[in-house]
Amino acid sequence: MDFDTLILWLYGAAGAGKSAIAHTLAEICEKYGYLLATFFFWKTAAERNDVSRVVATIAYQIARAIPASRRLIETAVDADPMIFKQSVDIQLAKLIIEPIWRLHSTGVDFEASPFVIIIDGLDECEGKDIQSGLVKSLAAAFCHCPLRIRILIASRPEVYLQSTFNLPPLQPHLSRVALSNEYSAEEDIRRFLEDSFDKIKREHPLTSYIPSSWPSADVLRELTQKSSGQFIFASTTVKYAGGDPHELPTRRLDVIRCLQPPRGEEDLPYAELNSLYNHVLSNVRDIERVKHVLGILIIVKQMDKTKQMDDWFFWQPGETKACLGPLESIIGCDGIGRISIFHASLSDFLLDPSRSHEFYLCRESILSNCAAQGLRHLLQQGRAAIGVLYLPS
Amino acid sequence: MPDIYWYYHLTLSCMYAGPFYTPRLREELSQLSLHALYGVFEINMLTWEFWKLASTIIEMLHNKVSHGYLHCGATFTNKCQNLLEQFPHLITDLPTVCFAGFHKADPDETLTLLVYEAYYSQILQVKTSNSASAFDLHRIGHQIRGIIKRIVNLHPQRYRLELTGQHYAVVARHSINEILRVYSGSW
Numbered sequence: 087m088d089f090d091t092l093i094l095w096l097y098g099a100a101g102a103g104k105s106a107i108a109h110t111l112a113e114i115c116e117k118y119g120y121l122l123a124t125f126f127f128w129k130t131a132a133e134r135n136d137v138s139r140v141v142a143t144i145a146y147q148i149a150r151a152i153p154a155s156r157r158l159i160e161t162a163v164d165a166d167p168m169i170f171k172q173s174v175d176i177q178l179a180k181l182i183i184e185p186i187w188r189l190h191s192t193g194v195d196f197e198a199s200p201f202v203i204i205i206d207g208l209d210e211c212e213g214k215d216i217q218s219g220l221v222k223s224l225a226a227a228f229c230h231c232p233l234r235i236r237i238l239i240a241s242r243p244e245v246y247l248q249s250t251f252n253l254p255p256l257q258p259h260l261s262r263v264a265l266s267n268e269y270s271a272e273e274d275i276r277r278f279l280e281d282s283f284d285k286i287k288r289e290h291p292l293t294s295y296i297p298s299s300w301p302s303a304d305v306l307r308e309l310t311q312k313s314s315g316q317f318i319f320a321s322t323t324v325k326y327a328g329g330d331p332h333e334l335p336t337r338r339l340d341v342i343r344c345l346q347p348p349r350g351e352e353d354l355p356y357a358e359l360n361s362l363y364n365h366v367l368s369n370v371r372d373i374e375r376v377k378h379v380l381g382i383l384i385i386v387k388q389m390d391k392t393k394q395m396d397d398w399f400f401w402q403p404g405e406t407k408a409c410l411g412p413l414e415s416i417i418g419c420d421g422i423g424r425i426s427i428f429h430a431s432l433s434d435f436l437l438d439p440s441r442s443h444e445f446y447l448c449r450e451s452i453l454s455n456c457a458a459q460g461l462r463h464l465l466q467q468g469r470a471a472i473g474v475l476y477l478p479s
Numbered sequence: 480m481p482d483i484y485w486y487y488h489l490t491l492s493c494m495y496a497g498p499f500y501t502p503r504l505r506e507e508l509s510q511l512s513l514h515a516l517y518g519v520f521e522i523n524m525l526t527w528e529f530w531k532l533a534s535t536i537i538e539m540l541h542n543k544v545s546h547g548y549l550h551c552g553a554t555f556t557n558k559c560q561n562l563l564e565q566f567p568h569l570i571t572d573l574p575t576v577c578f579a580g581f582h583k584a585d586p587d588e589t590l591t592l593l594v595y596e597a598y599y600s601q602i603l604q605v606k607t608s609n610s611a612s613a614f615d616l617h618r619i620g621h622q623i624r625g626i627i628k629r630i631v632n633l634h635p636q637r638y639r640l641e642l643t644g645q646h647y648a649v650v651a652r653h654s655i656n657e658i659l660r661v662y663s664g665s666w
Contacts, residue, residue: 460490
């Protein structure tokens with residue numbers, strides 16, 4: 087990692103563990119006195135998915151971390167009570183940059199000041215343009231700041247964010263860390279599961295009823311494999327298993343493994359995972375197209391390349407890749423157009439109508455449509471080979 | 480680009496998997512011409528595959544009728560009638576294609592063998608385990624034997640598929656080839 091740049095972009099697929107890293111780094115920075123401010127975007131929380139809160143939150147934390155700045159920031163707010171309705175650029179300038187420069191001009195030494203700002207889940211902020219705009223504004227505001235700021239931004243590698251982070255003016259101020267598929271997280275996930283289940287066994291109120299051998303090595307292996315290298319499945323499983331002090335974790339683990347039914351409709355084993363998938367899929371413009379492609383990938387399993395899909399659906403070259411673009415955090419395409427689903431749990435989600443609702447993939451309907459498409463191709467092949475030779479009698 | 484055989488297998492496996500009767504499939508079937516489909520398979524020398532696919536389509540529709548998915552009457556006559564009403568082109572296409580393939584100058588080999596088998600298998604008591612059998616009964620499934628009966632039943636004039644000298648020549652040629660294939664290793 088290059089800490090000499092202003093911005094460090096940490097990106098990876100949904101559930102890869104970006105937030106876990108951001109939170110841990112925040113704790114470490116806090117411990118050593120480096121942490122200046124944090125902002126954790128959260129898509130479903132109105133106060134945490136809105137960019138208008140970001141600068142105010144950071145300014146407030148700067149006022150607390152650098153007490154000398156407090157009066158200057160308050161003065162800026164008093165001078166313009168509508169400042170929080172202004173653009174991000176103006177808010178950054180008035181609430182943060184100008185106070186810091188004023189302190190600098192009075193001889194304040196920032197050498198021992200905290201300097202790390204952590205922004206997690208940028209892609210969960212409302213508005214793609216707003217997300218891109220925030221990155222550009224932060225870079226522009228802090229690149230010549232007398233306080234040596236370092237900003238960690240964690241997000242999914244959405245296409246529009248990649249474009250933003252690829253902008254030439256940002257390059258001198260940017261370094262990147264990818265939580266890629268090349269790194270095998272299996273061992274880490276297995277250890278995380280072991281530690282988490284040990285903690286449940288130690289701390290759960292019904293601990294005396296939990297066998298010391300729980301969960302078995304086979305179950306651990308099963309959960310590790312199902313995680314597909316992504317932490318979110320493992321963490322959701324553990325949270326659910328140990329999440330109810332009045333119910334045995336052993337039973338709840340069976341529920342989440344579909345070995346026992348949940349207790350009532352309110353008991354949703356994969357609520358967090360469902361929310362993640364629902365969020366990602368609800369951002370897709372043409373969901374029916376995406377469902378066609380996912381149906382072929384998950385149910386028919388005879389094609390896995392974008393070109394094959396384009397041909398199969400009689401689409402223009404590139405249409406499959408384009409329609410999968412918004413799903414970049416859960417589905418990837420490699421250099422030869424091979425499509426891969428990052429999470430094994432996505433199939434379970436899509437094939438369970440009680441979890442996926444409008445995104446549900448009905449196996450029989452998919453096969454039916456596939457048969458229909460196959461018939462169309464057979465006739466098309468004939469026409470291509472022999473011209474219009476046979477016409478219906 | 481995948482070949483016709485790949486599309487055939489994919490289509491067939493999806494049909495076998497018991498698909499729902501979706502609007503998309505209904506639309507495709509309503510536009511399908513078995514005559515055109517036969518032409519596609521024939522030019523690729525895959526007429527066996529055509530009969531398999533055509534019989535699967537008709538079987539699927541028949542099953543849908545039987546299970547009430549197509550909202551048909553309860554009696555067999557009513558069911559056939561409804562099938563005819565919903566897919567008249569398929570039902571009239573099938574015997575037409577069948578008779579055309581059977582009566583052309585070089586008769587459709589698969590069809591000839593099926594008709595031959597349907598007429599004579601009981602008399603000859605041909606069994607699949609008999610390596611000297613006239614032809615491989617593994618290839619002639621129950622489903623396709625049934626289709627022959629249905630084709631004849633569906634024909635408006637109840638024409639029968641009568642074997643002629645040309646057909647016996649096709650059966651003989653096929654049988655000799657099969658015998659040569661079976662014994663080629665030991666000779």
